[in-house]
Amino acid sequence: TQRQQDYARAAGETTIYTPQFVIAGQDIVIGARGMDVADLIAARRIEDQPVDVDLTWTEDTLSITAQMDDTPAQDGYVVQLAQILPVQSVDIQRGENAGKTIQYANVVQSITVLGQWDGVEPISFEADVTDADQVAVIVQRGTNGPVAGAAKLIN
Incomplete structure (x- = not known):
């Protein structure tokens, strides 16, 4: 919300x-x-997105690299990791669907800010993804600005 x-x-x-x-x-x-x-x-x-994002998943560790292909934005970027469940069943308690069980796809379980980035030099991160089936890394201007680059990986 x-x-x-x-x-x-x-x-x-x-x-x-x-x-x-x-x-x-x-x-x-x-x-x-x-x-x-x-x-x-x-x-x-x-x-075209100005940021290339590459992901490598080894056991429980996700390695992330990002590199700018263009002139970086002056206000910089936020690098975020979303851990995703491919399918989740939810028992709806209220509203027009109360009493129903609905299956949702690509449910984001968490979004974690990995760090701020100025876009000048390539950057890398490592993250623990023990409980994830799928992940996405989003590089965007601020936490709610335009997406400059993204990548998704399924384990």
Whole structure:
């Protein structure tokens, strides 16, 4: 909820919705607008990202490297690690789906800030990913700005 509120504030929005998508840290779309979501994902996917992110997973350790391909932003970047479950069943307690069990895909279990980065020199991190099935590393301007680079890895 806090992350969703931060994105809304950064975009000058006063209302948040559930479900809601934030695409590439830039576009906020109500989840019921499926075609808008698909179109924005397709448009952002073909854009060049200024940061190359490489991931290597060895046993319980994730090695991360990031390198800038362009001029870095003056305000720098935040490197974040998202640990993801491929599927999770949730018993819904309230609302219009109360009493139902819904299966969600690609459920983010945690987001950890690995560090700040100025983008000038390549950077590397190592992270313990003992309990993860999938991970994504997101490099973005601030914690709620445009995504400059990302990578996902499945163990």
